[in-house]
Amino acid sequence: xxxxxxxxxxxxxxxxxxxxxxxxxxxxxxxxxxxxxxxxxxxxxxxxxxxxxxxxxxxxxxxxxxxxxxxxxxxxxxxxxxxxxxxxxxxxxxxxxxxxxxxxxxxxxxxxxxxxxxxxxxxxxxxxxxxxxxxxxxxxxxxxxxxxxxxxxxxxxxxxxxxxxxxxxxxxxxxxxxxxxxxxxxxxxxxxxxxxxxxxxxxxxxxxxxxxxxxxxxxxxxxxxxxxxxxxxxxxxxxxxxxxxxxxxxxxxxxxxxxxxxxxxxxxxxxxxxxxx
Amino acid sequence: xxxxxxxxxxxxxxxxxxxxxxxxxxxxxxxxxxxxxxxxxxxxxxxxxxxxxxxxxxxxxxxxxxxxxxxxxxxxxxxxxxxxxxxxxxxxxxxxxxxxxxxxxxxxxxxxxxxxxxxxxxxxxxxxxxxxxxxxxxxxxxxxxxxxxxxxxxxxxxxxxxxxxxxxxxxxxxxxxxxxxxxxxxxxxxxxxxxxxxxxxxxxxxxxxxxxxxxxxxxxxxxxxxxxxxxxxxxxxxxxxxxxxxxxxxxxxxxxxxxxxxxxxxxxxxxxxxxxxxxxxxxxxxxxxxxxxxxxxxxxxxxxxxxxxxxxxx
Numbered sequence: 376x377x378x379x380x381x382x383x384x385x386x387x388x389x390x391x392x393x394x395x396x397x398x399x400x401x402x403x404x405x406x407x408x409x410x411x412x413x414x415x416x417x418x419x420x421x422x423x424x425x426x427x428x429x430x431x432x433x434x435x436x437x438x439x440x441x442x443x444x445x446x447x448x449x450x451x452x453x454x455x456x457x458x459x460x461x462x463x464x465x466x467x468x469x470x471x472x473x474x475x476x477x478x479x480x481x482x483x484x485x486x487x488x489x490x491x492x493x494x495x496x497x498x499x500x501x502x503x504x505x506x507x508x509x510x511x512x513x514x515x516x517x518x519x520x521x522x523x524x525x526x527x528x529x530x531x532x533x534x535x536x537x538x539x540x541x542x543x544x545x546x547x548x549x550x551x552x553x554x555x556x557x558x559x560x561x562x563x564x565x566x567x568x569x570x571x572x573x574x575x576x577x578x579x580x581x582x583x584x585x586x587x588x589x590x591x592x593x594x595x596x597x598x599x600x601x602x603x604x605x606x607x608x609x610x611x612x613x614x615x616x617x618x619x620x621x622x623x624x625x626x627x628x629x630x631x632x633x634x635x636x637x638x639x640x641x642x643x644x645x646x647x648x649x650x651x652x
Numbered sequence: 653x654x655x656x657x658x659x660x661x662x663x664x665x666x667x668x669x670x671x672x673x674x675x676x677x678x679x680x681x682x683x684x685x686x687x688x689x690x691x692x693x694x695x696x697x698x699x700x701x702x703x704x705x706x707x708x709x710x711x712x713x714x715x716x717x718x719x720x721x722x723x724x725x726x727x728x729x730x731x732x733x734x735x736x737x738x739x740x741x742x743x744x745x746x747x748x749x750x751x752x753x754x755x756x757x758x759x760x761x762x763x764x765x766x767x768x769x770x771x772x773x774x775x776x777x778x779x780x781x782x783x784x785x786x787x788x789x790x791x792x793x794x795x796x797x798x799x800x801x802x803x804x805x806x807x808x809x810x811x812x813x814x815x816x817x818x819x820x821x822x823x824x825x826x827x828x829x830x831x832x833x834x835x836x837x838x839x840x841x842x843x844x845x846x847x848x849x850x851x852x853x854x855x856x857x858x859x860x861x862x863x864x865x866x867x868x869x870x871x872x873x874x875x876x877x878x879x880x881x882x883x884x885x886x887x888x889x890x891x892x893x894x895x896x897x898x899x900x901x902x903x904x905x906x907x908x909x910x911x912x913x914x915x916x917x918x919x920x921x922x923x924x925x926x927x928x929x930x931x932x933x934x935x936x937x938x939x940x941x942x943x944x945x946x947x948x949x950x951x952x953x954x955x956x957x958x959x960x961x962x963x964x965x966x
Binding site for chain 2: 419
């Protein structure tokens with residue numbers, strides 16, 4: 376019995392390590408490629424550990440390839456749209472959690488379907504619509520599209536978080552002469568800060584990664600977001616893989632940081648009745 | 653808008669409140685909900701309908717002005733394109749293999765992680781991270797790992813004497829399709845692991861303890877406690893994941909963009925390629941309408957299947 380237990384334990388350890396390796400190695404390899412000089416990228420046999428560490432690829436990226444501009448564009452679009460979506464979702468999610476009214480079920484189904492319609496399926500009519508308002512090749516246009524991408528799921532999440540905050544706390548504040556909106560901002564929102572962090576992180580990750588709408592909407596080079604820049608890299612042949620790898624690291628880093636900081640909350644939000652992958 | 657507001661307010665029926673307070677409260681509710689639902693109506697639902705109408709029109713980069721109805725012309729040109737049939741079949745295989753393998757491997761990971769061990773939190777942080785990453789960037793990343801000459805995967809395979817010289821994975825249609833599915837599986841394992849692990853942790857330990865007293869082994873416990881207990885989670889996670897994977901062109905786009913020669917297209921990438929490379933927006937809309945129809949049929953099926961679970965807690 377004891378022997379069997381030890382075997383099970385080491386098997387478990389073995390498989391856990393396998394998953395760990397599978398998760399880590401690809402990213403590690405990209406990082407290694409990004410700090411190699413190109414002479415060590417295109418050689419055979421492969422060089423597993425760079426002989427000359429260099430950040431030349433990153434330097435090239437941020438100077439010649441104008442990545443600092445794309446990075447700024449991406450940050451701007453993702454942060455602004457996630458904040459707006461979070462604000463909207465706070466308002467509507469609160470109502471959906473606190474009040475009973477006849478159309479509520481319909482509205483929930485409405486949200487549920489909205490978040491199932493993928494961005495790439497509706498980007499053409501959106502493009503046609505935005506063309507009329509001069510919002511094509513305009514970062515604010517992209518912000519509006521991204522608020523829409525983020526808001527339905529954010530509302531579903533916000534509703535979940537708010538419904539776990541006891542109503543009695545707000546009622547006490549109302550009794551003390553607080554206004555209804557005041558009670559929300561003074562009592563409910565501070566209590567749901569972890570939830571709001573999760574909502575923000577979720578929207579940030581989704582909008583940061585969005586490629587297809589951005590690639591259709593943005594045409595001038597100075598407006599490109601990071602995914603669009605990567606797309607323009609792979610469309611051009613002859614891009615050096617050490618530079619490409621540096622671009623990937625730069626594209627992935629913000630979401631890795633957000634995930635590391637907010638993972639606990641994101642996972643909580645994901646598993647509590649939310650459906651987005 | 654004010655008339656819509658009035659209509660909405662009249663249609664809301666609040667429970668137990670006097671009429672005076674009621675109207676004020678109704679207005680409050682309306683304006684709190686307004687920003688969210690206004691943007692969804694204008695930017696999700698309206699474009700969905702618009703897209704369905706565009707599918708029957710003539711709208712492309714070469715025709716921005718004179719947009720007119722052309723009947724089924726767009727559909728005809730799609731059905732005449734052999735690439736469409738390939739993409740449609742590929743979509744089915746793409747979903748079937750990706751979701752099945754993501755599920756099995758994610759489930760296994762969740763089971764491995766169920767019992768606490770030293771450093772589990774950190775371990776979770778590391779093995780779950782691919783979930784948050786851009787599918788597109790992941791696709792590009794793997795296309796480098798799978799490179800025929802300088803790729804890490806080939807190097808490992810050669811060192812293990814599985815192959816004698818590097819395989820150009822993404823140039824051969826068959827290997828390319830297997831590759832994009834394999835990467836999609838890699839990408840999707842954390843999602844299933846997260847969902848299933850949460851469900852596993854909701855199983856009361858006492859159930860296992862009493863089963864152990866009765867002498868149940870691992871397999872008995874697995875099939876008689878674990879599976880029945882988390883079945884609702886498993887079913888709804890898989891069913892929703894199918895929709896999500898169907899609409900997930902990102903990895904394929906990063907790796908092959910549907911190539912070589914359209915052999916790794918799924919319907920989603922097929923549509924996007926029409927937008928980007930043919931700039932024929934109405935033809936792409938027709939593909940979109942086909943995808944939406946398939947999606948709706950599937951959703952009806954899904955809702956029917958899960959109607960036993962309460963609808964209110966979607």
